[in-house]
Amino acid sequence: MNLILLFESDFIASDTVIINDRRFHHIKQFHQPTQGQQLKVGILNGDIGRGTVTSLSEHSITLEIHLDNEAPPPLALTLLLALPRPKMLKRTLQTITSMGVKKIYLINSYKVDKSYWSTPALQDHSLREQLLLGLEQAGDTYLPEIHLRKRFKPFVEDELPELAAQSRALIAHPYNASNCPAAENIKTTLAIGPEGGFIPYEVEKMQAAGFSAVHIGPRILRVENAVPVLLAKLFPI
Numbered sequence: 001m002n003l004i005l006l007f008e009s010d011f012i013a014s015d016t017v018i019i020n021d022r023r024f025h026h027i028k029q030f031h032q033p034t035q036g037q038q039l040k041v042g043i044l045n046g047d048i049g050r051g052t053v054t055s056l057s058e059h060s061i062t063l064e065i066h067l068d069n070e071a072p073p074p075l076a077l078t079l080l081l082a083l084p085r086p087k088m089l090k091r092t093l094q095t096i097t098s099m100g101v102k103k104i105y106l107i108n109s110y111k112v113d114k115s116y117w118s119t120p121a122l123q124d125h126s127l128r129e130q131l132l133l134g135l136e137q138a139g140d141t142y143l144p145e146i147h148l149r150k151r152f153k154p155f156v157e158d159e160l161p162e163l164a165a166q167s168r169a170l171i172a173h174p175y176n177a178s179n180c181p182a183a184e185n186i187k188t189t190l191a192i193g194p195e196g197g198f199i200p201y202e203v204e205k206m207q208a209a210g211f212s213a214v215h216i217g218p219r220i221l222r223v224e225n226a227v228p229v230l231l232a233k234l235f236p237i
Contacts, residue, residue: 001026003139004041020060042141071141075100076187082109082194086121090130092224097134099231107149111194160209164189169211177213183236
C-alpha cells in the first residue's frame with residue numbers, strides 16, 4: 001500500500017479522519033506509526049497529500065489531513081478486455097488500474113467460458129476491491145469505470161464504432177498483424193483477447209469497426225502479462 005485511500009465516511013471533521021479497518025491493520029503492521037508521523041494519503045476520486053498521526057490505539061488511527069497535490073494523470077486509453085478466468089481477472093484488474101487505465105470494457109468472446117460470467121469476482125464489491133488495491137499500489141485516487149458486455153456482436157456493431165471514433169484503434173493479435181506502434185500519449189482504444197486469442201470472425205468484425213491488428217513479437221504471452229507489456233509499449237509510462 002503506497003497510498004492510504006480515504007473515503008468520505010472516514011472524516012469526523014473537515015481535516016480529520018479515523019481509520020479502523022484493513023487499512024489500519026496494514027498501517028500498523030508495515031508503517032509502525034508513531035504520533036506526529038506523516039503518511040501519504042489521498043481521498044477517493046480526489047487529491048493527494050499527507051496525513052499526520054494525531055492519535056493511535058489498538059483498534060484505530062486518527063490522522064490530520066492536508067491535501068495539496070493532484071492524482072497522477074490517466075492514460076488516454078479505453079481498454080476492451082475479453083473476460084479472463086476469475087483468478088486472472090483479479091490480478092489483471094489490479095495491474096490495469098495501477099497503470100492508469102480509467103475506462104475498461106469486459107467483453108465476451110468465443111473462447112471465454114460461459115461460466116466466467118457468473119463468477120462472484122464480477123460482483124460490484126469484488127470489482128471495487130481489486131480497483132482499490134490497484135489505486136493503493138500506484139498512489140492514485142481515481143476509480144476506473146468498468147462496463148460488462150456479454151454479447152460480442154451487438155457490442156462491436158452497435159457501440160464500438162462510436163466508442164473508438166477518432167482514436168488509435170488497435171487489436172492485439174499475433175497473426176497477420178503489424179508491429180506494435182511506438183509509445184505516444186494519444187487517445188487509444190485497445191482490444192485484448194482471451195487465452196488463445198480472438199477467433200478470425202471476431203478479428204474481422206473489429207477490423208470492420210476500424211481496428212488494426214498489432215503484435216508485440218513472436219512470443220505468445222498470457223493475458224495478465226500481455227496487458228502491461230502492451231500498455232508500456234503504447235504509452236510513455
